[in-house]
Amino acid sequence: MAKLTYRFHEGKKEWKDLLGGKGANLCEMKNLNLPVPNGFVISTEACRNYLIQETKSLSGSLVEEIIFQIKELEMLSSKTFGIGVNPLLLSVRSGAKYSMPGMMDTILNLGLNDKTVHALSKITGNRDFAFQCYCRLIQMFADVVYNVATTNFGTIPTETKTEAEWKVIITNYQKIFATMTGRKFPQDAYEQLLIAVEAVFSSWNNQRAKVYRRIHGIPDNLGTAVTIQQMVFGNYSAESGTGVMFTRNPATGEKGVYGEYLLQAQGEDIVAGIRTPESISGLQEAMPQVYDELTKIANQLEKHYCDMQDVEFTIEAGKLYMLQTRNGKRTPQAAVAIAYDLMTEGLISEETLIARIDEEMIGQLLHPTFTDEAKIETVIVRGLPASPGAAVGQIAFTAEAAKEMSRKGKKVILVRNETSPEDIEGMSVSEAIVTARGGMTSHAAVVARGMGVCCVVGCENLQVDEEKEMASFVDGILQTGDFISVDGSSGRIYLGKLTLNEAETSEVLEKILKICDDHAAMSVYGNAETPRDIKEALLKGAKGIGLARTEHMFFQADRLKMMRQLILAEGSRVDEALAYLKEKQKNDFRQIYQILGELPCTIRLLDPPLHEFLPQDRQELRGIAQELNLNSHSVIAKAKSLAEVNPMLGLRGVRLGIIRPEIYQMQVAAIIEAALEVSKEEEITVIPHIMIPLVGTIKEFSMAKDSCVEIINDLFEKTKMRLPFEIGTMIEIPRACLIANQLAQVADFFSFGTNDLTQLTYGYSRDDAHKFLPTYTHHEILPNDPFQHLDQEGVGELMRMASEMGKQEKKSLSVGVCGEVGGDPVSISFIQTLPVDYVSCSPYRIPNARLACAKAAI
Numbered sequence: 001m002a003k004l005t006y007r008f009h010e011g012k013k014e015w016k017d018l019l020g021g022k023g024a025n026l027c028e029m030k031n032l033n034l035p036v037p038n039g040f041v042i043s044t045e046a047c048r049n050y051l052i053q054e055t056k057s058l059s060g061s062l063v064e065e066i067i068f069q070i071k072e073l074e075m076l077s078s079k080t081f082g083i084g085v086n087p088l089l090l091s092v093r094s095g096a097k098y099s100m101p102g103m104m105d106t107i108l109n110l111g112l113n114d115k116t117v118h119a120l121s122k123i124t125g126n127r128d129f130a131f132q133c134y135c136r137l138i139q140m141f142a143d144v145v146y147n148v149a150t151t152n153f154g155t156i157p158t159e160t161k162t163e164a165e166w167k168v169i170i171t172n173y174q175k176i177f178a179t180m181t182g183r184k185f186p187q188d189a190y191e192q193l194l195i196a197v198e199a200v201f202s203s204w205n206n207q208r209a210k211v212y213r214r215i216h217g218i219p220d221n222l223g224t225a226v227t228i229q230q231m232v233f234g235n236y237s238a239e240s241g242t243g244v245m246f247t248r249n250p251a252t253g254e255k256g257v258y259g260e261y262l263l264q265a266q267g268e269d270i271v272a273g274i275r276t277p278e279s280i281s282g283l284q285e286a287m288p289q290v291y292d293e294l295t296k297i298a299n300q301l302e303k304h305y306c307d308m309q310d311v312e313f314t315i316e317a318g319k320l321y322m323l324q325t326r327n328g329k330r331t332p333q334a335a336v337a338i339a340y341d342l343m344t345e346g347l348i349s350e351e352t353l354i355a356r357i358d359e360e361m362i363g364q365l366l367h368p369t370f371t372d373e374a375k376i377e378t379v380i381v382r383g384l385p386a387s388p389g390a391a392v393g394q395i396a397f398t399a400e401a402a403k404e405m406s407r408k409g410k411k412v413i414l415v416r417n418e419t420s421p422e423d424i425e426g427m428s429v430s431e432a433i434v435t436a437r438g439g440m441t442s443h444a445a446v447v448a449r450g451m452g453v454c455c456v457v458g459c460e461n462l463q464v465d466e467e468k469e470m471a472s473f474v475d476g477i478l479q480t481g482d483f484i485s486v487d488g489s490s491g492r493i494y495l496g497k498l499t500l501n502e503a504e505t506s507e508v509l510e511k512i513l514k515i516c517d518d519h520a521a522m523s524v525y526g527n528a529e530t531p532r533d534i535k536e537a538l539l540k541g542a543k544g545i546g547l548a549r550t551e552h553m554f555f556q557a558d559r560l561k562m563m564r565q566l567i568l569a570e571g572s573r574v575d576e577a578l579a580y581l582k583e584k585q586k587n588d589f590r591q592i593y594q595i596l597g598e599l600p601c602t603i604r605l606l607d608p609p610l611h612e613f614l615p616q617d618r619q620e621l622r623g624i625a626q627e628l629n630l631n632s633h634s635v636i637a638k639a640k641s642l643a644e645v646n647p648m649l650g651l652r653g654v655r656l657g658i659i660r661p662e663i664y665q666m667q668v669a670a671i672i673e674a675a676l677e678v679s680k681e682e683e684i685t686v687i688p689h690i691m692i693p694l695v696g697t698i699k700e701f702s703m704a705k706d707s708c709v710e711i712i713n714d715l716f717e718k719t720k721m722r723l724p725f726e727i728g729t730m731i732e733i734p735r736a737c738l739i740a741n742q743l744a745q746v747a748d749f750f751s752f753g754t755n756d757l758t759q760l761t762y763g764y765s766r767d768d769a770h771k772f773l774p775t776y777t778h779h780e781i782l783p784n785d786p787f788q789h790l791d792q793e794g795v796g797e798l799m800r801m802a803s804e805m806g807k808q809e810k811k812s813l814s815v816g817v818c819g820e821v822g823g824d825p826v827s828i829s830f831i832q833t834l835p836v837d838y839v840s841c842s843p844y845r846i847p848n849a850r851l852a853c854a855k856a857a858i
């Protein structure tokens with residue numbers, strides 16, 4: 001039978017599955033010869049064995065191993081457990097593979113009883129300390145094992161007391177214990193220990209742990225390890241204390257140690273947010289030697305782990321002990337800054353840097369902020385900026401209320417004295433979290449940062465009365481439902497609703513995305529046609545424009561009028577409309593080329609059916625007839641003739657180019673004239689890429705292309721100028737995929753329109769699929785919405801076939817993807833497996849697409 005317990009010397013950091021994160025890292029620190037109190041870890045396997053049993057009792061072999069390990073500890077420490085003049089005291093902590101802050105439970109000072117408390121008092125010469133430790137054990141034992149809130153016991157006395165007084169206090173604690181739990185506080189140290197181990201095992205399945213796992217996608221079947229360690233005491237003397245320290249600032253990523261400590265305090269005091277701790281710089285003054293040793297160790301650990309560390313330490317009578325190290329939780333801003341700095345410091349490779357950035361981080365990084373004018377508004381309170389971002393919402397004072405308000409569609413800001421693990425669900429539905437107490441490493445701060453929720457903690461001037469559901473600040477009171485605005489980056493809270501500004505890409509992120517571009521095999525282009533969006537796409541790092549939808553250029557009032565004239569009139573009125581629209585389009589294309597210079601730009605000729613430019617209502621049609629000075633009967637008749645039963649499958653795309661060739665010809669003339677002019681003016685070579693949509697046969701493509709080429713040649717002749725150009729096709733009909741080799745003979749490039757290709761492959765109308773897709777995904781008929789994440793088996797296979805056939809036929813053929821999935825990271829990792837040169841997506845998705853392309857390539 002496999003061993004179930006491991007001494008710290010026996011484990012290593014890679015064994016997180018078996019020893020949990022905390023246990024594995026303690027082992028690693030022990031093996032680095034750092035000052036770690038001795039101890040051992042009960043494996044996650046032992047926990048799983050325990051949880052699957054119906055009887056829920058510790059196996060005989062586990063108990064035997066635990067006893068053996070305690071004997072070892074007794075030998076190493078020359079102390080004895082539960083008896084004797086020099087009692088061995090232990091801490092029992094949970095530690096799962098993934099860090100679950102505050103989710104599981106800890107018991108300190110195990111081994112104290114009515115006898116050993118006196119021994120401890122004697123050997124330390126500190127009676128108050130010994131009895132305070134005993135009080136804490138009884139409290140924590142009641143809380144963790146029997147779910148009895150520590151508040152039932154009142155606060156542990158901190159002042160000096162006589163032996164007799166302490167006896168009364170302890171008797172009282174034991175009475176409360178017995179009343180609340182229905183049993184006596186165990187005097188046998190082994191009994192205490194085994195009950196504590198069972199309690200930690202069971203806490204894996206408590207409600208708040210389950211909720212945390214659900215929110216963070218942690219599997220339910222992992223179980224937790226249990227770390228049993230010799231106690232060191234931060235509450236031992238004036239030269240004792242406890243603290244947490246990050247090797248870099250977890251909010252900004254700035255280099256340099258960052259953290260908090262409390263003198264004369266034990267373990268949980270800091271994370272619980274009950275006492276507001278001191279900044280770590282205070283320790284430098286108070287205990288310079290300890291501070292130096294601590295920072296040296298922290299930096300050694302950062303180098304060893306190649307990542308920012310979050311360490312927990314205790315100082316007992318001036319001696320430093322390390323109790324934990326782990327990769328520190330951080331804000332997205334900090335994550336990006338730290339990963340970049342570690343790369344420039346040579347600790348991690350570019351590939352590791354890319355692997356450490358994720359899609360969610362980028363999303364959260366592009367957080368909103370408040371506008372400048374908004375900042376003039378009165379600040380009602382200030383606290384510590386625990387998690388950045390900005391949010392506006394209505395106050396809830398309890399997690400329950402937050403959930404209820406959020407269910408009603410309200411934006412909620414959770415305001416509390418401090419948060420605890422029970423509040424997780426309420427926190428996760430909130431736009432921001434505000435607490436009156438606690439520091440940067442309090443529960444609220446840590447959890448909010450993990451969730452990417454804006455958070456301000458330690459608002460000294462805010463008095464929160466959770467029961468009455470109100471809070472007061474210097475100038476007034478706040479009640480449930482009141483609007484406040486929270487700035488998690490500055491720590492300011494404003495009364496009322498401020499205006500939010502969209503966030504901008506950070507400089508460091510931009511540098512990282514440039515590194516991504518170096519590693520990516522595919523380029524990222526933007527889908528945009530207005531000068532504003534094209535500029536935005538370039539700002540976000542697009543290497544060109546992969547899809548300019550020209551129909552979007554016809555919706556301004558004057559152009560729409562002329563478009564309608566083009567559709568509804570005849571003879572010279574049509575020519576008049578064409579001439580007008582050509583000038584407008586030419587102007588648009590001139591602007592586009594001026595912005596893009598020689599960067600590639602693919603312009604798609606008109607795609608939608610013409611009736612999309614007309615109203616359906618007869619009255620409105622009469623109005624149009626009047627405006628255009630046309631006969632209203634013939635206008636209504638024409639509109640009727642254009643109406644289609646199934647417009648997505650009707651007169652659109654290339655078919656329009658065949659039936660009304662003058663439209664494509666007008667567009668092509670505008671594209672080429674603009675390109676010739678800008679090339680000459682700017683002394684550059686603009687290479688227009690003209691794209692014909694919805695192609696299904698060779699002949700229709702060739703016919704449309706030939707008519708475009710004829711216009712282009714005429715123009716070259718007339719202007720005595722030339723320029724290179726390409727005419728390509730969208731691949732968005734399954735038939736086009738099947739004949740891709742033939743298409744490649746006549747088309748200069750391919751661009752997959754996955755929106756239509758998905759629509760036509762499945763036979764799902766992209767405009768109506770929302771009526772059944774949720775049911776389909778709910779019943780797992782489909783794994784997800786194929787318009788969001790590419791259907792790899794079907795549509796993806798068609799794309800594979802088409803791109804391979806196309807490239808085989810013509811090596812120089814460029815192939816892109818410009819449908820919605822071109823900006824979706826999951827789809828991008830599949831597209832990477834095809835011979836595709838670029839993806840093109842809307843500007844706001846470009847940063848994520850750049851990251852996804854790099855991840856797919858490495």
Ligand code: PEP
Pocket residue numbers: 547549607732752753754755756757818819820
């Ligand atoms: C497509 O079909 O994927 C595409 C990009 O074109 P549109 O969405 O304009 O039909």
Ligand code: MG
Pocket residue numbers: 693732753755756
């Ligand atoms: Mg399309």
